Amino acid sequence: MSQEAGAESAKKAQLYRMVMKEHLCPVGLKSKDLLERKGFDVDDHHLTTREETDAFKAKHGVDTTPQTFIDGQLIGGYDELRVHLGLDSPNDDETTYQPVIALFITAFLLGLAVSWTATGTLLSARMPEYFVAIAMVLLGLQKLKDVERFSTMFLNYDLLAQRHVRYGYLYPYAETLAGILMLAGALVWLAAPLALFIGTVGAVSVFKAVYIDKRELKCACVGGDSQVPLGFVSLTENLIMIGMGIWMPLRLYLLS
Known part of the structure; x- marks a missing residue:
């Protein structure tokens, strides 16, 4: 039972993303979707004003949002999240057919x-x-x-x-x-x-x-x-x- 509880807690994530009247962050939606598809229970925190967003970035020393935390550890933005979950990071400069x-x-x-x-x-x-x-x-x-x-x-x-x-x-x-x-x-x-x-x-x-x-x-x-x-x-x-x-x-x- 304790192993099941540990597995369950390992599947929790905190996501901080911009959700404003004039701007809904598309990358934040992609991060939330990716976490949910990977089985995470997402604690979805909305940053609803520019002031709130700037304060969050200053507090955690980051330049952009969204930002994801897993087990209390800052993972980073969408690209870093993909890498953390074992996926390729999107790269605009990557050669592709x-x-x-x-x-x-x-x-x-x-x-x-x-x-x-x-x-x-x-x-x-x-x-x-x-x-x-x-x-x-x-x-x-x-x-x-x-x-x-x-x-x-x-x-x-x-x-x-x-x-x-x-x-x-x-x-x-x-x-x-x-x-x-x-x-x-x-x-x-x-x-x-x-x-x-x-x-x-x-x-x-x-x-x-x-x-x-x-x-x-x-x-x-x-x-x-x-x-x-x-x-x-x-x-x-x-x-x-x-x-x-x-x-x-x-x-x-x-x-x-």
């Missing part, structure tokens, strides 16, 4: 959806085209969120942009336009050369930077705030665009 994986999965599912709508079957002959075209549009939109930041990151490795800086500003629009036209199957005479051109320049640039110069860079493929490493995924993206640039006019020729 997660954004580009999510994007390509979404593009693949949208390709299936378009194929179903257009042909009544999921795996139509044009489904791969839909998938690639949608992926190009989604990638273009990620770059268009902040063209300035994208162009800066792009200049790290793109050979044409390094010679003609304005190319880095035009690239997101060209990629998005080519994707839209390919999805529609319209103006192939424009879309195919566009995809072929940017894909070829991109493939050569990535291959040189990664496999010849052995540089460790972030890929601008999902925008200027990307933490995706430049490498195989980036090269594959460009090779697919090259393939589409060749295939689409060839398909029209074969059907004519």
Whole structure:
């Protein structure tokens, strides 16, 4: 019985977080949710004014809230709490493939959806085209969120942009336009050369930077705030665009 009581007491935590009329701390909610999911009985203390929050931070020598205590020991904020509970700490600078994986999965599912709508079957002959075209549009939109930041990151490795800086500003629009036209199957005479051109320049640039110069860079493929490493995924993206640039006019020729 005493062991059960000890286990129960070990599952108690105190959480101090900002809950104000004008501000409800989202990280505080995440800390509370994490503690509860891990089986803790949370003694949830609300800091309801700025004065109360400042007094709490001064008393405990901390700069931020929320703050969690377990067994009377100050654990820290949300990141420190995750580490204490054996989870990875979120890191904005951590290299990850997660954004580009999510994007390509979404593009693949949208390709299936378009194929179903257009042909009544999921795996139509044009489904791969839909998938690639949608992926190009989604990638273009990620770059268009902040063209300035994208162009800066792009200049790290793109050979044409390094010679003609304005190319880095035009690239997101060209990629998005080519994707839209390919999805529609319209103006192939424009879309195919566009995809072929940017894909070829991109493939050569990535291959040189990664496999010849052995540089460790972030890929601008999902925008200027990307933490995706430049490498195989980036090269594959460009090779697919090259393939589409060749295939689409060839398909029209074969059907004519």
